[in-house]
Structure formats: structure tokens, C-alpha cells
Amino acid sequence: MSTAPLLEVAGLSCRFGGLVALHEVSLTVREGEIFGLIGPNGAGKTTLFNVISALTPPSSGRVLWRGQAIPHSRPDQLSRLGLARTFQNLRLFDSLSVRDNVLVGLHRFAASPLAAGLLGSATVRRRQRQLEQRALELLALVGLAEEAQLPAASLPYGERRRLEIARALATEPRLLLLDEPAAGMNPAEKNDLCGLIRTIRDHFDLTVMIIEHHVPLMMRLCDRLAVLNFGERIALGSPAAVRHDPRVIEAYLGSAR
Amino acid sequence: MDAGLLQQMLIGALLGLSVSLPLRCGQLSLATPGFFAIGGTVAALLSTRIPAFAGTGATSPLPALLLEMGLGGLLAGLLAWAIGGTVLRLRGIYLAIATIALVEILRVITLNLPFTGGALGIFGIPQPFATASGYAGFTLVLLALVCWLCARLEQLRLGRAMAAIRDDELAAACVGIDTAAVKLNAFVLSALLAGVTGALAAHFLNSWNAKVGSFDASITTLAFVVFGGSRTWLGPVIGGLVLTALPELLRPVGDLRLIVFGLVILLGPVLFPQGLITPQALHGLGHGLLGFGQQLRGYGHQLLERASGPRRP
Numbered sequence: 001m002s003t004a005p006l007l008e009v010a011g012l013s014c015r016f017g018g019l020v021a022l023h024e025v026s027l028t029v030r031e032g033e034i035f036g037l038i039g040p041n042g043a044g045k046t047t048l049f050n051v052i053s054a055l056t057p058p059s060s061g062r063v064l065w066r067g068q069a070i071p072h073s074r075p076d077q078l079s080r081l082g083l084a085r086t087f088q089n090l091r092l093f094d095s096l097s098v099r100d101n102v103l104v105g106l107h108r109f110a111a112s113p114l115a116a117g118l119l120g121s122a123t124v125r126r127r128q129r130q131l132e133q134r135a136l137e138l139l140a141l142v143g144l145a146e147e148a149q150l151p152a153a154s155l156p157y158g159e160r161r162r163l164e165i166a167r168a169l170a171t172e173p174r175l176l177l178l179d180e181p182a183a184g185m186n187p188a189e190k191n192d193l194c195g196l197i198r199t200i201r202d203h204f205d206l207t208v209m210i211i212e213h214h215v216p217l218m219m220r221l222c223d224r225l226a227v228l229n230f231g232e233r234i235a236l237g238s239p240a241a242v243r244h245d246p247r248v249i250e251a252y253l254g255s256a257r
Numbered sequence: 258m259d260a261g262l263l264q265q266m267l268i269g270a271l272l273g274l275s276v277s278l279p280l281r282c283g284q285l286s287l288a289t290p291g292f293f294a295i296g297g298t299v300a301a302l303l304s305t306r307i308p309a310f311a312g313t314g315a316t317s318p319l320p321a322l323l324l325e326m327g328l329g330g331l332l333a334g335l336l337a338w339a340i341g342g343t344v345l346r347l348r349g350i351y352l353a354i355a356t357i358a359l360v361e362i363l364r365v366i367t368l369n370l371p372f373t374g375g376a377l378g379i380f381g382i383p384q385p386f387a388t389a390s391g392y393a394g395f396t397l398v399l400l401a402l403v404c405w406l407c408a409r410l411e412q413l414r415l416g417r418a419m420a421a422i423r424d425d426e427l428a429a430a431c432v433g434i435d436t437a438a439v440k441l442n443a444f445v446l447s448a449l450l451a452g453v454t455g456a457l458a459a460h461f462l463n464s465w466n467a468k469v470g471s472f473d474a475s476i477t478t479l480a481f482v483v484f485g486g487s488r489t490w491l492g493p494v495i496g497g498l499v500l501t502a503l504p505e506l507l508r509p510v511g512d513l514r515l516i517v518f519g520l521v522i523l524l525g526p527v528l529f530p531q532g533l534i535t536p537q538a539l540h541g542l543g544h545g546l547l548g549f550g551q552q553l554r555g556y557g558h559q560l561l562e563r564a565s566g567p568r569r570p
Contacts (some may be wrong), residue, residue: 053431079433091428093421095488095536104421108433110414114442117413118406128412171433 004067006031006175006207007052012061014047014231021047023231024061029175034201034208036222036239038215040251043228045211046088049177052209053085054078080108082174086164086181088211094153098144098163101152102135105170138166141203142196158189162196169200176200178210182217190214194221215252219243227251260389262505264461267396269501271454273481273493274403278447280487282419282440283426284345285353287475291360292337292448294470296329296455298367301379301465303328310383317383317460326456333452334445341444345437360470367467378466382459392461399457400494403450407490419443484525486532495534 005028014022022044029035037045050056052063054073062069065081093101103110110131112124139145142162147155155163161181168176178197182190194217201208212218218225219239227235227242229251235242242248272289279286303325304310310321344355367373374380386392410416418439421429430436459465477500485496503521507514525533 055427055431074435075427075430076433076435079431085431087428091425091431093424093428095424096417096420100417100420104417104429104434105432107414107418112414114413114415117415118409120409167432 004064005029006066007209008062008064008067009048009052010062010064012048012051012063013059014044014051014056015059020231022051022058025228025231025233026061027226027233027236029207029209031174031207032201032205033223034197034210034221036218036225037209037211037228038213038218038225039228042230044231045228046179047231048228049085049179049209049211053083053177079171079173082172083177084168084171084173084175085177086161086168086179088179088183090160090164092152092160092164092167094151096152097148098139098150098152098155099132099135099148101163101167102138102170103131105167106131106134108171135170138169139163141169141200142166158185161185161193165196165200169204172204173206175207175209178208178212180211180213182212182214190217197221260393262502264389264393264396265505266498266501267393267400268454268458268461269478269481269497270400270494271396271403271450271497272478273485273497274407274490275447275451275454276478276482277487277490277493278407278443278450279440280482281416281423282443283423284440284443285349286356286444286447287353287479288337288356288359288444289447289451289478290470290474291356291363292333292451293455293458293474294360294363294367294467295333295336296326296452297459297465297469298373298379298455299329299332299452300325300456300459301382302372304383304460305379305381312383316387317385319385322385322457322460326453329456330449330453333455334449337445337448338441341441342437345440345444357472357475360472360475364467364470367470374466376466378464378468380464382463382465384463385460389461392457396457399453404490404494411490415439415442480522482532484522484532486529486534488531488536489534489539491539492532492534496532 007029009025009027012022012025013020025044025048037048039045047056051058054075054077064070065083070078070081093104096104110127112127116124136145136148139148142165144155144159144163144166147159152160152163161183165178165181181197182193185193197208197210198221200206210218210222222239224237225235225239225242226233227245227248229247234247234251235245237245272293275289275292276286300322304317304321310317310325312318312321340359344352344359347355368376386395411420418429418434421432421434422436422439426436455469458469478497481496481500482493483496484500485494486492500522504514504518507517510517
């Protein structure tokens with residue numbers, strides 16, 4: 001059993017031309033925790049997610065997965081390692097049904113020789129039924145079982161968010177990155193979402209990293225929090241410690257002087 | 258209907274399906290006529306140069322045709338596989354331009370090779386079928402088979418991955434789809450189908466030259482898919498059938514026919530932006546038929562009740 005943390009971000013910087021989106025950010029995410037990432041708009045939270053999920057190359061620094069560097073990684077390779085994410089501005093497959101969105105998430109487990117698939121051999125059909133069953137289970141978990149056959153584009157906003165979570169869970173991740181999953185939800189929906197995130201963490205034995213602007217929600221939900229401001233990590237620790245950190249208060253409210 | 262025209266329409270449908278495969282994963286490739294030309298050239302060369310392929314009787318042997326179709330498809334598929342990795346890094350209109358260039362390169366090569374007959378091409382390709390109806394029957398079976406495979410593909414992992422890439426390539430990569438590999442698969446399948454179709458078309462046309470794979474053909478075959486719709490297998494088939502038949506069916510109109518044909522191509526996308534056949538339309542049609550069936554059944558029940566007379570307790 002290795003003692004290396006699930007994810008380690010070491011001295012990560014990311015520059016876009018003259019703009020420094022991330023500056024020497026370091027943090028570790030431990031197996032099984034809900035790790036929150038907060039900070040004012042433009043602090044670099046989504047950029048950090050994009051670097052971790054190999055969508056944006058870092059300018060310097062490293063991302064370690066269980067203590068191992070993952071060089072030249074592509075998003076699909078990271079998905080196979082056990083990383084899944086949702087997007088701040090929702091990226092569903094709109095022309096597919098709700099169920100098929102989740103089935104695409106099960107892509108990795110659907111491998112069959114093309115010829116056998118085209119001819120529809122008994123094994124392939126049985127496997128297909130299992131996957132469809134699995135997709136429905138995941139949809140039931142996020143409360144979308146009734147909507148399985150609808151086009152994904154027809155779902156209301158809150159349900160689209162939950163569908164994206166179901167699709168990410170289908171890839172059987174070890175680490176789930178949630179980018180503002182509660183954006184645009186009313187307080188009751190936010191509460192439900194909080195419960196859902198805890199449920200899936202316990203149910204799948206997951207580690208969750210979450211970006212969210214609603215600070216009270218994050219204080220209740222997260223085991224540990226990191227605070228970013230202008231691309232720098234200004235605080236890291238338990239919700240209680242972060243709440244009283246003078247630099248955090250300054251970033252959110254401005255200094256007293 | 259004239260069997261010769263029917264045969265041309267069926268070939269149009271097959272080419273429409275070939276163009277639609279890369280489009281299924283959002284790749285605008287216009288290379289189909291190039292691969293079509295390769296398949297035809299393979300068949301023309303084999304059957305005019307090698308006695309075993311030409312046969313001795315009035316018609317050339319059918320196994321030879323099947324073998325040529327296999328080899329034509331294989332060569333086209335191999336070429337697609339070899340260049341696909343590089344070409345498919347391009348996106349959108351740039352991929353379209355690169356594939357047009359590929360079609361042109363293949364055309365010029367065919368024009369200048371010492372054994373492909375230059376501008377005149379290859380003549381006297383032996384006929385495996387004595388009549389046009391024979392060709393049409395054979396091609397109909399092939400088209401039915403390809404349609405069935407394409408319909409199956411829509412239900413499969415590869416087909417779903419293709420649809421996911423068309424909707425959002427980045428999200429598809431993030432759920433673990435090797436997007437480059439899926440796009441390459443679609444490109445190779447498209448080339449294979451075009452190559453097989455070319456081998457069949459060469460025999461039917463009796464002669465084969467470099468003009469078959471031209472820029473014009475790229476645009477025409479693309480029009481099949483734009484007109485018919487690229488979201489289901491039925492769209493490109495309908496597009497290929499209708500747009501191949503239209504210029505011939507419009508002959509009575511005289512010189513106006515090109516204008517009418519142009520208008521159809523112009524108005525198609527304006528009136529049906531997703532093409533004639535969309536999944537929604539198919540769904541609606543399915544429900545309509547189901548409703549009609551239920552109505553019939555209800556009517557049947559009524560008749561039965563009337564026949565057995567009013568029930569008494």
C-alpha cells in the first residue's frame with residue numbers, strides 16, 4: 001500500500017501570454033476526502049481543473065497521480081487512470097438521449113471486436129443489456145431514471161447538472177472533479193446536491209474535488225478547503241481554519257484599512 | 258423504372274453512406290470520390306489484365322467481382338488508415354480542403370500512370386451481369402447489407418462514440434474516448450465502403466478513367482448527405498437515391514432541368530436544415546405507424562364484437 005496521496009499538485013504555474021492564471025500552486029488531495037476549491041472570480045480555479053485533467057498544459061510544475069508523474073497525458077488516458085470531471089458550462093451530448101449520455105461514459109467497459117458487435121453476437125447483446133442496466137442505475141442514483149429516454153437537450157438546467165455527474169460516474173473514477181455543480185440552483189436544490197455528493201462519495205468510495213462559490217455550502221460539505229486568489233493559493237486547511245484566515249477574509253471582503 | 262438509372266441511384270446511396278460516416282463524428286471529409294476511384298481502378302486493372310478475372314464466357318465470373326470489391330475496398334481502407342492519422346488532425350474546413358487535395362492528387366496520379374490508360378482510361382471492362390437489372394439486384398443486396406451494418410453501428414460503442422465526438426469532442430475525450438482512434442475508424446470505414454462501391458461501379462460503367470474521382474464528385478456526394486441528413490443511416494441513402502435520379506427524371510423539362518436541380522439543392526438545406534431525414538422525423542413516423550396499427554386493432558375488435566352479437570349477462 002503506497003502512502004502517496006491520490007493527487008499532488010506541485011509548484012504549478014500556468015501563464016497565458018502575460019496573464020498569470022496560476023502561480024506556484026501546490027496542494028495534495030487525500031484518498032476519500034471532499035476537497036473544496038474556493039476563491040473570487042478569475043482566481044484560477046477552473047484553470048487548475050483544466051491543468052489537472054490535461055486540457056491545458058501547465059507552464060511549469062507537476063501533477064502527480066499516486067506519486068507518479070503522468071507525462072504527455074491526454075484526457076482520455078487520464079480517464080482510464082480514474083479521473084473524471086464535470087464542466088462549469090455543462091458539456092452534454094445534446095443530440096443523444098439521457099441514457100445514451102451515460103452509456104458514452106461507459107465507453108471503456110463496452111469494448112468488443114467490431115465484427116462481433118456489428119453482427120450482434122449473443123455475448124455482445126448480453127454485455128449491452130448489462131451496460132444499459134448500469135446506466136439506468138446511475139440515472140436512478142442522481143434521480144433521472146424517469147427521464148432516461150428523453151433527449152439530453154430537453155432537460156431543465158438542474159437536471160442537466162445531475163446528468164453530467166452521472167456521466168462522469170459512469171467512467172468509474174477514483175477522483176471526481178466538480179466545477180461549480182450548484183451554479184444556478186436554488187437553495188433547496190443546493191441542499192439536495194450536497195446530499196448527493198456525500199452519497200456518491202460514500203457509495204463509490206470516491207475522492208471529490210469541488211469548485212463552488214457558495215461558501216456556507218462548501219464549509220458544510222468539504223473536509224478541507226484551498227483558497228485561490230489571483231492564481232495563488234492563499235490558504236489551505238479545515239473549513240474552520242480557512243474561515244478565520246485573515247488573508248481569506250481580505251480576499252473576499254477587502255482589508256480593514 | 259429503367260434498371261440502369263436504378264443502378265446509378267443505388268451507387269449514389271452507397272456513396273452517400275460513405276460520406277456520412279466521417280460526418281457522424283463531425284469530420285467534413287470530401288475524400289470519398291478518391292477512394293471510389295481507387296476501388297474502380299483496381300477492379301478495371303484486374304479484370305482487363307488478368308485472364309482469371311475476366312473469365313472466358315459471355316460474363317465474367319461473380320467470385321472475381323467479389324474479390325475485386327474486396328481488394329478495392331482493402332486498398333482504399335489501407336490508404337485511409339495510412340494518411341488518416343495525419344489528415345484527421347485538421348478540423349472543419351481545413352480537413353475538407355486537405356481531402357479535396359487528396360482527391361486531386363489521386364486523379365493526377367491516375368491520369369499519369371503508365372498502366373491506367375491516361376485521359377481515356379480503361380475500356381472494355383468485362384461484365385459479370387448480362388443486364389442492368391442483374392447489377393441493380395446485386396447492388397440492392399449490397400446496399401441493404403450496408404444499411405443494416407450502419408443501423409447496427411448506431412447502437413454500438415463506436416457509433417455512440419462517434420455521435421459524442423460530433424456533439425462535443427472535448428467532453429468525449431474526458432469520458433475516456435480515444436477521439437483520434439474513433440475518427441480514424443470512421444475515416445477508414447468510409448474509404449472501405451467507397452472502394453467497394455468503386456469496384457462495382459467500374460464493371461457497370463464498362464470504362465473507368467481519372468475523371469470519376471474529381472472535385473465535382475466530392476461536392477455531389479456531399480450534397481447527398483446535406484440533402485438527406487447525416488444523423489441517421491436513412492438520410493444519406495434517400496439523398497443519394499433522389500439526387501442521382503433527379504437530373505434524369507427532369508429530362509422532359511429540357512434545359513430547365515439544371516436550374517430545377519440547382520433549386521432543389523439550394524432549397525433542401527433552407528427548408529430542412531438537418532436534412533430530409535432526422536431522428537425526430539423517424540420517431541414521429543414510428544409513432545404514427547404504431548397509432549395506425551392500434552386504430553386498426555380497435556376497429557378489428559369492434560367488428561368481432563359486432564359479429565358475435567351483443568353480450569348479455
